[in-house]
Amino acid sequence: MEEVDVEPNITLIPGVDFRHKHLGFVWGPGDIVVYETNYTEKGGGPGGSGRPAIHVVRKDEDIYSPILRKLFNESHHIFVDLQRIKKDLPSKNKKPQFVSISKNYRSVIRACMEELQQIAVSTQDDSLSTQYGNQISILLAVELIWNLCEVLFIDAAPAGTLLLHLLDWVRLHKVDVDVKAREILQSDSPTKHPAYWDLVISFVLQGRMDEARQVLMKQASLQPAARPMFSLMDNLLHKMPIFNPGGTQTLTEFDVKWRHWHEECDRCLQDSSFASNSHLETICKILVGDEDTLLEQKELLSTWYHFLVTRLLYTHPTVKPTDLHHYAQSCMHMFLGTRNALEPLDSILLAAFEFDLHQVIKDCSIALNNWWFVAHLTDLLDHCKLLQSHNLHFGSNLREFLVLEYASGLFTHHSLWQLAVDYFDHCPEFGRVYLELQIERVPLDTERKALKVLRICEQRQMTEQVRSICKIMAKRALRNSRLGSALSWSIRAKDAAFATLISERFLQDYCTRGSFSDLDLIDNLGPAMLLSDRLTFLGKYREFHKLYGEKQFTEAAKLLLSLMTAKIAPRSFWMTLLTDALPLLEQKEVIFSAEQTHELMFCLEELTSEKCDPNPDQPMQDEEVESTKIELLRLALARNLANAIVKEGTVEA
């Protein structure tokens, strides 16, 4: 992306001397191949060192991880659903749909994460488990960012509700509190547990008042003397107003109520109500939003954005979206200090709090070496019409750019490429061309795969790709002497020249073997027969054999004759056809009429008169066979003519 001012990564190629040699390369599908070479060598003599190696360099994409494959598969369905949401609906009606789409994406991420967690635990291999662990942490970050974007951009909750969503966001991503709670509450005496107070405070920091009160009760019951103090705290926690977006209360009313409660907490602090219990006093200080006290809880908060949300909860629960960035910045600086360099995740979240969508997408593109996240998120944001409203006039370009990148990555995978097709379909500017370029490169390993690719092209009227695939398959089948397959592929390719060539081969085979292969195909050519003259002849000739076999001699004879008179049969094949006529002429019954016999004789004469020049290449023996055959034919024809005349005369009389 454009302001990427990070240095490009250097990938080192082992055993290649870059000071004296050049690095040659070639693009492959999904990788790039490099090799040591020397481009300045111009002569013919041996110039280089021996034993060069070639290195396959691959882009580190997650598509090869079997678990993440599920993420790609399932998010593909969500993506397709999202594209189906009608553009003309008023955006107000679409918002719940967008939020639910967003949640679906996130639940797919979470499902993936859980699966990875299970495998990471069960695996014995240390390096594998760290690898899974790393993938999990990346997915966690992705989900965290996505969730925040959902709250801020897609759901776009107003003041009041906004903080409730942010609280949910923090609770969802700080699950160790629940783990700790379970551990402490199941211990023999929870109140004696060293982390007891940490738990109470953690609950308070997350605004989980009911749970905090429950745990606090256990302590209160053990200290009868301090009971009033505990019940005072219980009362404060209980009374804390929480905005109810579905209720009748207005934001102003809530604000007034909250201020009253806040003052009450403050009073308790002023009159030292909790002075005898430092823990309770700390809690009370948190309730009034005391900065120093909050910052003392760094360990429990663990992140600056938790600190931000807690601080807002106890100081500005009605914070407006537009004011968020101000608090976010100050909280981040307070929590992390100003000297520390930001982790990418911190700057991405900060950009989100600043409502700088473009920056979020850009930073994510740099930080993650997979386009899955940015492509899907940007697509969703674009559907929400958020890119335009954020003054990104190239919004749809950005969306298409990212979706194209993601889909192109999928295309390098041997099975995931099929998902990419739908992504390309939804890129109006370049999707079609990209698909054309990519799909014709899908290896056609089997006929089944070829048919799959073909169907995709046919559905999209990609005539050139359809033709090319069929042509490749026909060529390959012919190479392997599978004539039937070659013929059916070339018919699909509507490749007349190739169909002619294969028909010739069929006829040659027939001449040498006396029988046809692939009868099923030839018998069922139908109108496809018309693709080439030779194919028509092949089909018709086979039809003749069928009629003959079924003893429909009259029909067979008529067809045979028409093959010659209508010039469907190539001249080179006439002798074979005439020889085929012999058994018909020899039948007891007269089959060829006098007129038909005349025509046959004419054909034979035409053929023999052409051949008056003796062919020097033809051996004498062949010539003898030929002339005997002609004599035989002449005899049979004359005999048949006589019979036919007699028969025709008899019937008429």
Place this chain on the structure above:
Amino acid sequence: MFVAKSIAADHKDLIHDVSYDFHGRRMATCSSDQSVKVWDKTDDGEWHCTASWKTHSGSVWRVTWAHPEFGQVLASCSFDRTAAVWEEIVGESNDKQRGQSHWIKRTTLVDSRTSVTDVKFAPKHMGLMLTTCSADGVVRIYEAPDVMNLSQWSLQHEISCKLSCSCISWNPSSSRAHPPMIAVGSDDSNVTYTGKVQIYEYNENTRKYAKAETLMTVTDPVHDIAFAPNLGRSFHVLAVATKDVRIFKLIPLRKESATSSGPTKFEVQVMAQFDSHNSQVWRVSWNITSTLLASSGDDGCVRLWKANYMDNWKCTGILRGDGSPVNGSSGQTGSFGNAGGVGGPASQNSVVGAASAGRKKAQLMPG
């Protein structure tokens, strides 16, 4: 990026060119050892050498595959002044068992009087056509009129470029709006102040190739050129390897009259220019969808260039030798040594702290 696999190529001298077939399942390599080798990828992603034979009597500069519509066909060109066309035939059964295949020389093209520096098949929509260029400054276009008979090639066109030629590139556009077009680069260092990239276009009326444009701004020797896939656009994009990497946009100007038979004139714009290789650039090549351009230069690096959605170009990756001495014995044990887990340096930009180092390893797992 990371090195997923290293294969000992087993050539006895420098490799000059490696070429993938259309589907990326086969690879051809050529070398100063005068041979060509063909490599096939198995289903589990391993590369096996299935053929190796002596092709020329000099260094083999380039090797290239014909489109699979024409079968399994290779062309090579050499210092021995010839280019040759090779076809694989379905071999005897015992060959198949040994995993070897047979390549037959179908023709030798001997028209050049000097070293043949580049060989390229024309885009498939033009039929089966082969183009060569040579140090004597001639581009030759051959055609196989019968695609079933690759032993017959007729010399259809000879284009005299008047400069020693180093490289050619066909415009891949199959749009009817674009007549066949070929770009020729010259590394002639005797002639200065002359444009070193010439563009020739086929004229339907004269049935000849005529010069349409000379890129006058490229006066230094040119070592490689590459047209990008057209992507349905009205203009063409051409990458040039010279003393730097340059990307040109060629916008066809509307002809003055419809009947005008002269070649198309272009408005030439420089889209990008990178001098990070510091000196000569030797190769440029686009990926399938032309979202990435790779270049190789005197700095010993391959650099990857990418444009964003606003057409701003950046270097997004560098491949470089680690400088370690060449291990001469690596190729002697077997025909392919799998160097496997050689990971690249960890990315500087991981989302969560130290996540990246282990993650790179993750990528080495077979898919």
